[in-house]
Amino acid sequence: MKIVVIGGTGLVGKKLIPLLTAAGHDAVAASPSTGVNAVTGEGLAAALTGADVVVDVTNAPSWGDDEVLHFFTTSAANLGAAEREAGVQHHIAVSIVNCDQIPGSGYMRAKVAQEQQIRTAGVPFTILRATQFFEFLAGIADFSTADGVARLSTARFQPVAAEDVAATLADLVERPAVNGVVDLAGPEAGTLSSFVSRYLAAKGDTRTVVEDPEAGYFGAAVESLAPAPDSGARLGAISFEKWLG
Structure with missing residues (x-):
């Protein structure tokens, strides 16, 4: 199959492309650096020509509420239109576990809006809702720190390795669209504060x-x-301890 990975030069995309290639697929990384921009539409039609599956692993370059909402809704709308024109049979996108339960976050609201755009685009779809990545713990710690003290929530937390996200996407590519959501989490649950504490100690x-x-x-x-x-x-x-090592 020809599989176009939108955001294929990013954190997850760089791990996903080799898995798809090793499985015998024609995997194409599409991003602004390769001349494909899902927000402006630049290069989309050419990139999706002959594509069977599109995997969207993009992330917004700015996290301002208005900017992130524009990024995800506009890119999803443009992808849907281009996929319908190209005859794409399966759209797969990465979202976030419980994004619809955190309305106070502009980023989470934007992911919910992206999901809604995907649902109404008219292309068979699978939404992979993943928990936060191990790779994001440093940023969470930094955001939460003031005067040398990291103040962290005790909310339930079950982060996952970006490598496992890529592996799950590679598996979903081989399966029919579910026209719904698949959840993915790491193998261990705890609290947000406990994971950050272990990360900093390591x-x-x-x-x-x-x-x-x-x-x-x-x-x-x-x-x-x-x-x-x-x-x-x-x-x-991949366990947290293995990833830390």
Whole structure:
């Protein structure tokens, strides 16, 4: 199959392309650096010619509420139109577990809006809602730090390795569209504060971590960043300890 990975030069895309190629697919990385821009539409029609599956792993370059909403809704609309024209049979996109339960976050609202655009685009789809990546822990710690103290939420947290996200996408490519959501989390659950504390300790970072139930997540109130224990979510294979090592 020809598979076009929108955002294929980014964190997940760079891990996904080799998996698809090794499986015998014609995998194409599409991003602004390759002349394809899903927001402006530049290069989309040419990139999607002959494509069977499109995988969207893009991330917004700016996290301002208006900017991120524009990025995700506009790119999803442009992709849907280009995919219909090209006869694409399956659209796969990465979203975030529980994004619809964190309305205080502009980024999460934008992901919900992106999902809605995908649902109404008229192309068979699968939305992979993943938990936060291990790779994002440094940024979470930095955002939460003031005067050498990282104040972290005690919300339930079950992060996953970006490598496992790529592996799950490679599997979904081989399957029919579910026209719904598939959840993915890491193999271990805890609290946001506990994971950040372990991450900082492993890196030799001496910042003090303070558990604060009211700390939120990037300024938004949050109860859980993990799927419910009985949700049937897929679990990644890479443990936090292995990733740290």
